[in-house]
Amino acid sequence: MKGLLSLAVWFVVWEIVGRAGLSSIVPPFSSVIDAMFTVVPTGKFRAAALISLRSFGLGMGLAVALGIPLGILMARSKSVGRILGMWVNIFVSAPISALVPLLMAVVGVGETTVVVTVFLFAVFVITLDTQVGMRRADRSLLEMARAFGATRAQLYGKVLLLSALPEILAGLRLGAIRGVKGVVIGQLLVAIIGVGELFELYSNHFLMEEFWALVVIVFLFAFAVSEAIALLERRVEYYAASR
Amino acid sequence: MIVEARSIAKTYPGGVEALRDVSIAFPEGQLSTLLGPSGCGKTTLLKIIAGLVPPDAGEVRVKGRKVQGPGPERAFVFQDFALLPWASVLRNVAFGLELRGLPRAEREAIARRYIAEVGLEGFEERHPNELSGGMKQRVGLARALAVDAGIILMDEPFSSVDEQTRRKFQEDLLALLRHHSKTVIFVTHSIEEAAYLSDQIVLLSARPGTVSRIVRPAVDRSRSPDEIRRERNYLDTVDDIWATLRQYV
Numbered sequence: 001m002k003g004l005l006s007l008a009v010w011f012v013v014w015e016i017v018g019r020a021g022l023s024s025i026v027p028p029f030s031s032v033i034d035a036m037f038t039v040v041p042t043g044k045f046r047a048a049a050l051i052s053l054r055s056f057g058l059g060m061g062l063a064v065a066l067g068i069p070l071g072i073l074m075a076r077s078k079s080v081g082r083i084l085g086m087w088v089n090i091f092v093s094a095p096i097s098a099l100v101p102l103l104m105a106v107v108g109v110g111e112t113t114v115v116v117t118v119f120l121f122a123v124f125v126i127t128l129d130t131q132v133g134m135r136r137a138d139r140s141l142l143e144m145a146r147a148f149g150a151t152r153a154q155l156y157g158k159v160l161l162l163s164a165l166p167e168i169l170a171g172l173r174l175g176a177i178r179g180v181k182g183v184v185i186g187q188l189l190v191a192i193i194g195v196g197e198l199f200e201l202y203s204n205h206f207l208m209e210e211f212w213a214l215v216v217i218v219f220l221f222a223f224a225v226s227e228a229i230a231l232l233e234r235r236v237e238y239y240a241a242s243r
Numbered sequence: 244m245i246v247e248a249r250s251i252a253k254t255y256p257g258g259v260e261a262l263r264d265v266s267i268a269f270p271e272g273q274l275s276t277l278l279g280p281s282g283c284g285k286t287t288l289l290k291i292i293a294g295l296v297p298p299d300a301g302e303v304r305v306k307g308r309k310v311q312g313p314g315p316e317r318a319f320v321f322q323d324f325a326l327l328p329w330a331s332v333l334r335n336v337a338f339g340l341e342l343r344g345l346p347r348a349e350r351e352a353i354a355r356r357y358i359a360e361v362g363l364e365g366f367e368e369r370h371p372n373e374l375s376g377g378m379k380q381r382v383g384l385a386r387a388l389a390v391d392a393g394i395i396l397m398d399e400p401f402s403s404v405d406e407q408t409r410r411k412f413q414e415d416l417l418a419l420l421r422h423h424s425k426t427v428i429f430v431t432h433s434i435e436e437a438a439y440l441s442d443q444i445v446l447l448s449a450r451p452g453t454v455s456r457i458v459r460p461a462v463d464r465s466r467s468p469d470e471i472r473r474e475r476n477y478l479d480t481v482d483d484i485w486a487t488l489r490q491y492v
Binding site for chain 2: 138140141143144145146147148149150151154158159162165236
């Protein structure tokens with residue numbers, strides 16, 4: 001509720017600044033909302049959204065499919081953790097946007113570049129959080145499972161992964177937020193497709209209402225994804241509180 | 244002798260010698276206590292018997308067979324309860340059976356029976372964070388009983404439980420174990436607890452742990468708990484043990 005209230009205050013400020021006509025790049029918030037309703041039904045927007053969603057989905061899927069097992073491996077094997085740990089830590093804080101133009105040379109210009117960008121934006125934080133979660137997994141729970149005869153697979157499936165779930169979910173949430181940034185940056189910097197293409201179009205033609213409408217839509221999408229994961233996190237943390 | 248430890252030695256990485264040449268026999272159907280000052284390696288010895296920690300030298304035999312790791316004839320009760328925080332009481336108690344691959348309906352029926360036996364009926368769907376320390380340890384005990392192991396290993400099960408709960412729990416424990424005729428190996432640092440519960444008390448010396456003495460308290464267990472606590476033999480045993488242990492403190 002508090003979050004909504006502060007948002008509302010900002011929208012009012014935005015509306016006032018827009019109406020005052022202080023700057024041509026800030027239209028009133030109400031006309032941005034109007035623009036949203038004219039933009040969304042267009043075929044161009046649908047096509048752009050579809051391409052962007054597909055890139056996001058593929059990139060995130062890859063990041064999860066590789067990032068989580070890598071994090072598990074790094075936590076379980078000391079040598080793997082040492083060898084890869086430094087690189088993951090470098091990349092998690094590195095300005096990946098600077099690398100995106102380089103990707104062009106490797107994977108060419110197109111949807112693939114965007115998928116790879118999303119992957120690179122999301123994967124390292126997922127790996128890092130998975131590793132932390134697996135390291136923190138309750139040692140006495142592991143001992144308990146072994147005492148009651150757990151096999152290796154049961155140890156992972158029934159104890160370790162569930163024990164690390166709060167950290168893994170936190171990694172997924174941060175990864176997804178970075179992934180949304182990855183889509184936009186990938187589409188803007190390299191492959192002028194999808195939502196990135198629309199951003200280009202609107203700003204080149206000085207269609208500020210439409211431009212801001214698109215920003216709000218992308219923001220809402222990132223917010224929705226992150227909240228969905230946060231909802232899951234809160235459920236898990238309720239039980240993890242007694243760890 | 245159902246469990247035998249023969250010349251067990253264990254040194255931890257870093258050079259701390261925890262146990263040296265420990266040999267103990269544990270009779271079937273009896274409750275034996277490992278008692279000693281903190282750091283004497285009693286928990287380590289229990290984990291070696293459980294097969295959770297390998298000894299550096301010596302061996303443990305259960306019914307004549309050498310222990311290579313954990314086995315279905317031994318169940319463990321943990322000091323810190325070690326309950327799955329995301330699972331209900333029912334699933335926690337059934338967890339050992341779940342690992343063995345018993346069908347859900349079957350294992351839950353067994354679990355419900357033991358939940359009732361430890362006095363937690365009505366708490367089946369609760370989660371560990373909704374339970375008190377004493378209740379959590381009852382869940383731990385029910386989980387150990389549910390797998391129907393002949394030998395129950397208990398690592399200071401009452402140390403995280405408050406004093407009043409502990410007394411009641413000790414009485415319940417005695418009744419339960421006698422009823423199921425289990426062999427119990429019990430680690431504690433409480434002399435009163437050892438004297439009250441045990442058929443056999445193994446006194447361990449300070450680090451490195453060696454067997455200092457074995458005491459068999461001549462306490463008449465057919466009497467009520469309150470009578471036992473006032474009995475001459477019980478009080479003499481407590482004094483006797485303290486006389487031995489005070490040199491290590």
